[in-house]
Structures are given as structure tokens and as C-alpha cells.
Amino acid sequence: MKLLIFTFVGVVHLLSLGSGKAIHKASTPQKTFKEIQEEIAGYTDVAKAIINLAVYGRAQNRSYERLAHLVDTVGPRLSGSKNLEEAIQLTYQSLKDSGLENVHLEPVKVPHWERGEESAMMVKPRLYKMAILGLGSSIGTPAEGITAEVLVVNSFDELQRRAIEAKGKIVVYNQPYISYATSVKYRVQGAVEAAKVGALASLIRSVASFSIYSPHTGNQKYQDGVTKIPTACITVEDAEMMSRIASHGTTIVVNLKMGAVNYPDTDSFNTVAEITGSRHPEQIVLVSGHLDSWDVGQGAMDDGGGAFISWEALSLIKDLGLRPKRTLRLVLWTAEEQGGVGASQYYQLHKVNISQYSLVMESDAGTYLPTGLQFTGSDKARSIMEEVMSLLRPLNIxxxxxxxxxxxxNFWIQAGVPGASLLDDLNKYFFFHHSHGDTMTALDPKQMNVAAAVWAVVSYVVADLDEMLPR
Structure with missing residues (x-):
């Protein structure tokens, strides 16, 4: 009964607000900040209703259960794979069955890479089989593999200092984990930098904040004019072991075999669903996560959780009978792991309407207990978002x-549209990121409930304000 009362208050609130017009039109009078504060404060009961439904009510654990059904059935969803296309079709039908509006698929072209069989065997100073995961878009080795001496370095600077030693060898990077943003450059650029000094292949210490002997895959980028060499990630433990061996002057020899193949781009889809706006249906608040994943684990955390709390945000709003002034558009991206491929094509298709986008939101950093919202936008827009986030005091977020x-x-943000992402425990996130450990076991349904509540409150209130967020 309490939820029904909140729902009624929310509907009354919707009906009582003026229609307004998009603030990008010069003729539209803008509210003072104090007026906006008062307007946002009026959503207190609606925010409580969303929180109660998501965290304590009949919707609790729904996003977790929906996600578990998909990833337990389909598994990981690499760009270009049959698994991804099956996941897209299943999700498309589920979105239609859930009663959301304008559910459709938007065609895109995506990369198609398969890792094939792969192995790395240390043959000197002892026989030892290492765990590896080839990096996305890597070429393969000859069938017999590449057998070569290893050069261990801790940084690109050290590689340059020892460039003369690298020719004809396999470069092993034992870079320390400082932060993901700092350390991931070795995964992305390691093969190119090793090839520039004549290396035959590169092995990169997994970019992980903690390891229990688990390699982490991810994308890497070749460079025009630089020879393409095979590249893979190894475990933190093996990178440190080879560094210790090399420090004693002992020769290390490794046989690397990779059956990786790059195929022509193939057909895929971005998946879209909406709650159509009541007053300004042409104006958009975009809520998103990506449906594709790497081909290890289940792709549950990256980014099944982010995709499904984005779906859940619209479900919560629909369940409460709320219809914001602007359209809430859910987009489940494809081929994010290959560099935002699906999102880039969406942007090219829709950028003609860029002035109609009030806020773009993406959840792709886990769905652990949120600590807050990351935001990029003008100072005035940030002040408005701080007021919106104050509605989440019942959750202390x-x-x-x-x-x-x-x-x-990023395509939208770089063009001036305000952007937001969910922030939670990133250290824990990188325990499992791009590894066999990215399974439903890494997720907590109660924490997903809270993440969904935050996502729903923010997206609904911004979509229902009288005015669009200022640029």
C-alpha cells in the first residue's frame, strides 16, 4: 500500500508540472537555480517509491535474475559470435514481452575475431605451461608456434633502453598495476612497441588489481606501418616469476602458439527500447550498457550488470506508472569491447538530433554498491545533478x-552533451575484469538492486524536469 501511495504522488507530480520547452531554443525562459532546486525537491516521494520498489519491494533481485537467465543460457558474447546474436534476439524478445515501447534493433557492422587454440610453454630453464589469453584482434602464430628467448621489461622506457636486446625475442611486460587507466596502455600498445624494436611476439602481464592465477584478455591495437606480431596476456604470477628468473641472468625460452583469426566484419545490432515522453517525446535521456562481452567467463559483470540495470531502470519507472516528459531511451550497445563500434555507428545515425539529447548515461564499471555518480557537463548542469543525487539520501549515495x-x-560528451556513469568499487571490479572469473558469482543481487535504484531515479528525474540540462 505504501508503494501505491508513492505512485499516486508521483503521478500527481507529473500532471502538475508545466510543459516547458527545450532550453536550447533561444525563446525559452530559463528557471533560476532556486526554482530548479524547488522543482527537484518535489521528486522526493517519487524517488522513495523507486527505491522502495527496487531495493525492498517486488522488483528486488529482478535485474540479477534476468541477467542470470541470459548468461547461464547463452554464455559469453564476443563481437561477431553466434552467442552474441542469440543474446541480442533473446533480449529483444524479452524487452517486447516486458511492455516497453518502440523496441527495435538497429543494424551495425562489427569486428569478428576468434582466438582459436592457444598455449604458452616455457621450455627453459624448465618445462612449464603458462595460462594465457590472446588479445582481441591479435594475429596468430605459425602452426608450430614461435619459439624464442624472452626479454622481460617493466616499462616502455626500459624497452627503449634495451631495444637492441629485443630483436628476435618475445617481449614480456611485467608492468606494475598502478590503476587501470595507467596500466592498460601496455595491453593496448604493447604489441606495437615490441614490434618497433624487432620482437617476434609480446606477452603482457594481465591488467588486474588482484590475481589468483587468472589471465585477463582485452582489446589491443595495431598501428599502420608497424609489423603485426602475436600478443597475449599472461598471469600476474607468471610475469613476476619470469622477471625474477631474468634478474638472475638466467635465459628464458618460451614456445607461443596462437590460432587467432580475424574475419571480415559481420552483421549485428544495437538493441533499443523506450518509454515515450509525455510532453517532449523528441527529447531524449539515454540510458545504456553494452550487451557484448569477451569470450571468457559469462560476461556477467562486464557488462551484463550495467546493461541489465539500465533495462531495470525503465522497468521500475514503468511499474510505478510514471511517464516522464522526455523519452527515456534504453540502448544496449554491441561491440563495445572492440572500441565502441556499435555506439559509434549509433552516433553517426542519430547525431543529426544531438540538440534533443538532455543526458547520456552509461553503466560499464560494475554494479557493486555505488558510491555516487560520475558526471561531465557544465557547472550549472553539475549543480543540477547534485540536487538530483540528493534525492538518493535514503540510500546514502x-x-x-x-x-x-x-x-x-564519449561521442556525445565530446560534442557537448552532458554525460553520466555509475561509480562503484573499481578495485574489486578489476579482480574479475575480462577473465574467466567474470561470472554471476562475482555479482551481488542486493547491490544490483541499489545500483538500479540510483540509475532509475537519476534517469527519470532528469527526463521529467521542465527544462533540459544546460550545455
Whole structure:
């Protein structure tokens, strides 16, 4: 009964607000900040209703259960794979069955890479089989593999200092984990930098904040004019072991075999669903996560959780009978892991309407207990978002941080649209990121409930305000 009361208050609130017009039209009078504060404060009961439904009510654990059904049935969803296309079709039908509006698929072309069989065997100073995961878009080795001496370095600077030693060898990077943003450059650029000094292949210490002998895959990028060499990630433990061996002057020889193949781009889809706006259906608040994943684990955390709390945000709003003034558009991206491929094509298709986008939101950093919202936008827009986040005091999640960027929404942010992403325990996130450990076991349904509540409150209130967020 309590939820029904909140729902009624929310509907009354919707009906009582003026229609307004998009603030990008010069003729539209803008509210003072005090008026906006008062307007946002009026959503207190609606926010409580969303929180109660998501965290304590009949919707609790729904996003977790929906996700578990998909990933337990389909598994990981690599760009270009049959698994991904099956996941897209199943999700498309589920979105239609859930009663959301304008559910459709938007065609895109995506990369198609398969890792094939792969192995790495240390043959000197002892026989030892290492765990590896080839990196996305890597070429393969000859069938017999590449057998070569190893050069261990801790940084690109050291590689340059020892460039003369690298020719004809396999470069092993034992870079320390400082932060993901700092350390991931070795995964992305390691093969190119090793090839520039004549290496035959590169092995990169997994970019992980903690390891229990688990390699982590991810994307890497070749460079025009630089020879392409095979590249893979090894475990933190094996990178440190080879560094210790090399420090004693002992020769290390490794046989690397990789059956990786790059195929022509193939057909895929971005998946879209909406709650159509009641007053300004042409104006958009975009809520998103990516449906593709790497081909290890289940892709549950990266980014099944982010995709499914984005779906859950619309479900919560629909369940409460709320219809914001602007359209809430859910987009489940494809081929994010290959560099935002699906999102780039969406942007090219829809950028003609860029002035109609009030906020773009992406959840792609886990769905552990949120600490707040990351946001990129003008100072005035940030002040408005701080007021919106104050509605989440019942969950004690009110902070607004910087850097709201995300792989799939950066196109919009760089063009001036405000952007937001969910922030939670990133250290724990990188325990499992791009590894066999990315399974449903890494997720907590109660924490997903809270993440969904935050996502729903923010997206609904911004979509229902009288005015769009200022640029």
C-alpha cells in the first residue's frame, strides 16, 4: 500500500508540472537555480517509491535474475559470435514481452575475431605451461608456434633502453598495476612497441588489481606501418616469476602458439527500447550498457550488470506508472569491447538530433554498491545533478564525481552533451575484469538492486524536469 501511495504522488507530480520547452531554443525562459532546486525537491516521494520498489519491494533481485537467465543460457558474447546474436534476439524478445515501447534493433557492422587454440610453454630453464589469453584482434602464430628467448621489461622506457636486446625475442611486460587507466596502455600498445624494436611476439602481464592465477584478455591495437606480431596476456604470477628468473641472468625460452583469426566484419545490432515522453517525446535521456562481452567467463559483470540495470531502470519507472516528459531511451550497445563500434555507428545515425539529447548515461564499471555518480557537463548542469543525487539520501549515495565519460557515450560528451556513469568499487571490479572469473558469482543481487535504484531515479528525474540540462 505504501508503494501505491508513492505512485499516486508521483503521478500527481507529473500532471502538475508545466510543459516547458527545450532550453536550447533561444525563446525559452530559463528557471533560476532556486526554482530548479524547488522543482527537484518535489521528486522526493517519487524517488522513495523507486527505491522502495527496487531495493525492498517486488522488483528486488529482478535485474540479477534476468541477467542470470541470459548468461547461464547463452554464455559469453564476443563481437561477431553466434552467442552474441542469440543474446541480442533473446533480449529483444524479452524487452517486447516486458511492455516497453518502440523496441527495435538497429543494424551495425562489427569486428569478428576468434582466438582459436592457444598455449604458452616455457621450455627453459624448465618445462612449464603458462595460462594465457590472446588479445582481441591479435594475429596468430605459425602452426608450430614461435619459439624464442624472452626479454622481460617493466616499462616502455626500459624497452627503449634495451631495444637492441629485443630483436628476435618475445617481449614480456611485467608492468606494475598502478590503476587501470595507467596500466592498460601496455595491453593496448604493447604489441606495437615490441614490434618497433624487432620482437617476434609480446606477452603482457594481465591488467588486474588482484590475481589468483587468472589471465585477463582485452582489446589491443595495431598501428599502420608497424609489423603485426602475436600478443597475449599472461598471469600476474607468471610475469613476476619470469622477471625474477631474468634478474638472475638466467635465459628464458618460451614456445607461443596462437590460432587467432580475424574475419571480415559481420552483421549485428544495437538493441533499443523506450518509454515515450509525455510532453517532449523528441527529447531524449539515454540510458545504456553494452550487451557484448569477451569470450571468457559469462560476461556477467562486464557488462551484463550495467546493461541489465539500465533495462531495470525503465522497468521500475514503468511499474510505478510514471511517464516522464522526455523519452527515456534504453540502448544496449554491441561491440563495445572492440572500441565502441556499435555506439559509434549509433552516433553517426542519430547525431543529426544531438540538440534533443538532455543526458547520456552509461553503466560499464560494475554494479557493486555505488558510491555516487560520475558526471561531465557544465557547472550549472553539475549543480543540477547534485540536487538530483540528493534525492538518493535514503540510500546514502549522493556524491557527484568528475569524469562521467564512457566508451559508448564519449561521442556525445565530446560534442557537448552532458554525460553520466555509475561509480562503484573499481578495485574489486578489476579482480574479475575480462577473465574467466567474470561470472554471476562475482555479482551481488542486493547491490544490483541499489545500483538500479540510483540509475532509475537519476534517469527519470532528469527526463521529467521542465527544462533540459544546460550545455
Amino acid at each position: 549522493t556524491q557527484v564525481f568528475t569524469k562521467g565519460e564512457g566508451e559508448d557515450i
